[in-house]
Amino acid sequence: MKFTLRDLFWLVVVAAIAMGWYVHHRETMRMVRSRAPMLYEAMTGEEITAEEINTNNVKK
Structure with missing residues (x-):
């Protein structure tokens, strides 16, 4: 096969x-x-702590 x-x-x-x-996807993620803690607080009205973020124990 010949490539041109x-x-x-x-x-x-x-x-x-x-x-x-x-690169775009990586930077967007x-x-x-x-910004996940701010989004969570805006959606639920509850604050989220750094410990909850690290352990994925988000209040429901």
Whole structure:
């Protein structure tokens, strides 16, 4: 099988899109995790402690 420059170009494009998606997803999840206590408090009206976050013992 013979590969051309066009095939290599498309491989680079696909790899770049996949890498961009991965980096965006990772940063978005990091932001969501850092704001989880504020979101929980806004949704329930209850404060959550650092201990509850670390052990996943969230009040229900």
